[in-house]
Amino acid sequence: MTLDQFDVAVVGGGAAGLSAALTLGRSRRSVVIFDAGEPRNAPAAEMHGFLSRDGLAPSELLQVGRGEVISYGVRFIGHTAAAVRGDVDTGFVVTAGNGTEIAARRLILATGVEDRLPAIPGAREAWGRFLLHCPYCHGYEVRDRPLAIFGGLPGAVGQALLIRQWTTDLTYVTNGMALAEEDRHKLLARGIDVREGAITALVLDGGRFDGIRLDGGHTVRVDAVFIRPPARPRTELIASLGGTLDASGFAHIDPSGRTSIPGVWVTGNLVDPRAQVITAAGHANAVAMEVNANLVDDDVHTALLALD
Numbered sequence: 001m002t003l004d005q006f007d008v009a010v011v012g013g014g015a016a017g018l019s020a021a022l023t024l025g026r027s028r029r030s031v032v033i034f035d036a037g038e039p040r041n042a043p044a045a046e047m048h049g050f051l052s053r054d055g056l057a058p059s060e061l062l063q064v065g066r067g068e069v070i071s072y073g074v075r076f077i078g079h080t081a082a083a084v085r086g087d088v089d090t091g092f093v094v095t096a097g098n099g100t101e102i103a104a105r106r107l108i109l110a111t112g113v114e115d116r117l118p119a120i121p122g123a124r125e126a127w128g129r130f131l132l133h134c135p136y137c138h139g140y141e142v143r144d145r146p147l148a149i150f151g152g153l154p155g156a157v158g159q160a161l162l163i164r165q166w167t168t169d170l171t172y173v174t175n176g177m178a179l180a181e182e183d184r185h186k187l188l189a190r191g192i193d194v195r196e197g198a199i200t201a202l203v204l205d206g207g208r209f210d211g212i213r214l215d216g217g218h219t220v221r222v223d224a225v226f227i228r229p230p231a232r233p234r235t236e237l238i239a240s241l242g243g244t245l246d247a248s249g250f251a252h253i254d255p256s257g258r259t260s261i262p263g264v265w266v267t268g269n270l271v272d273p274r275a276q277v278i279t280a281a282g283h284a285n286a287v288a289m290e291v292n293a294n295l296v297d298d299d300v301h302t303a304l305l306a307l308d
């Protein structure tokens with residue numbers, strides 16, 4: 001069976017994947033994009049910090065982006081890319097969850113990350129509404145309100161010192177973890193309360209947030225909680241192609257986003273879990289230009305061989 005052939009297959013249709021597809025579509029490349037439809041910021045009602053689109057619903061940005069890429073002839077497949085095989089010499093074959101197979105000369109992976117939330121009641125329900133990770137995304141919306149930090153995780157003290165920029169009413173809850181004396185001094189010096197105790201639940205009452213429940217049963221009443229959960233990169237496809245990953249599971253890349261697998265690039269949160277929407281889209285735009293330049297080199301090489 002002859003497969004539909006594309007210059008580039010993009011896996012992941014969030015801000016990064018769509019931005020790469022837009023740049024390549026406008027470069028007159030044939031592009032297919034696969035998307036499982038679970039962007040990281042989906043739980044949030046609003047997207048902030050994207051110049052000219054501040055406060056837009058995350059789903060609306062993607063809907064507009066999908067329309068734009070399709071207008072340049074990009075094929076959108078609303079399914080997971082379940083498997084990838086091949087290499088840069090023979091071409092790559094991508095198989096979608098619905099069985100569709102396509103062939104592509106180059107791959108861009110923009111599959112994002114999965115936030116690993118604490119396994120306590122209320123965490124999943126509160127995520128993106130009352131349990132927040134990024135002050136640049138949501139800090140302004142909860143400014144001057146009583147807030148807490150979910151302590152005990154790597155970077156939690158630094159996060160507390162940062163969030164203090166948005167409110168003076170801040171409590172660092174240790175979650176039963178030891179707090180270094182130096183860190184305690186810094187928190188207290190900035191007027192941040194320190195509350196000892198293990199966190200057993202985040203308490204929601206309908207659409208309202210009550211606060212943090214501690215192991216003794218007491219509830220620390222705050223309007224929102226900031227946390228730095230670990231982020232797991234979705235690198236299954238890179239690993240299946242034999243790409244090298246670092247200890248945290250992120251792909252080894254060069255400054256252009258190229259992985260250790262010739263013909264495969266990565267972008268967006270898959271490269272940098274701290275990238276905001278505008279940063280992820282911007283990085284993907286640069287990666288797309290690299291991929292296009294690589295295809296231009298390939299086209300020249302093929303043309304020269306044809307002359308011999």
Ligand SMILES: Cc1cc2nc3c(=O)[nH]c(=O)nc-3n(C[C@H](O)[C@H](O)[C@H](O)COP(=O)(O)OP(=O)(O)OC[C@H]3O[C@@H](n4cnc5c(N)ncnc54)[C@H](O)[C@@H]3O)c2cc1C
Binds near residue numbers: 012044
């Ligand atoms: C709760 C929350 C709120 C946020 N709020 C903001 C904000 O206000 N402003 C801001 O700038 N940033 C915000 N962010 C950060 C923002 O989510 C990221 O910057 C952005 O999502 C990164 O885009 P991306 O395209 O790299 O990844 P994603 O948006 O996560 O997109 C990845 C896409 O790939 C798909 N996918 C994964 N695997 C496959 C596969 N095998 N096949 C096909 N598709 C696949 C996923 O389903 C998803 O649609 C927030 C993050 C969170 C967690």
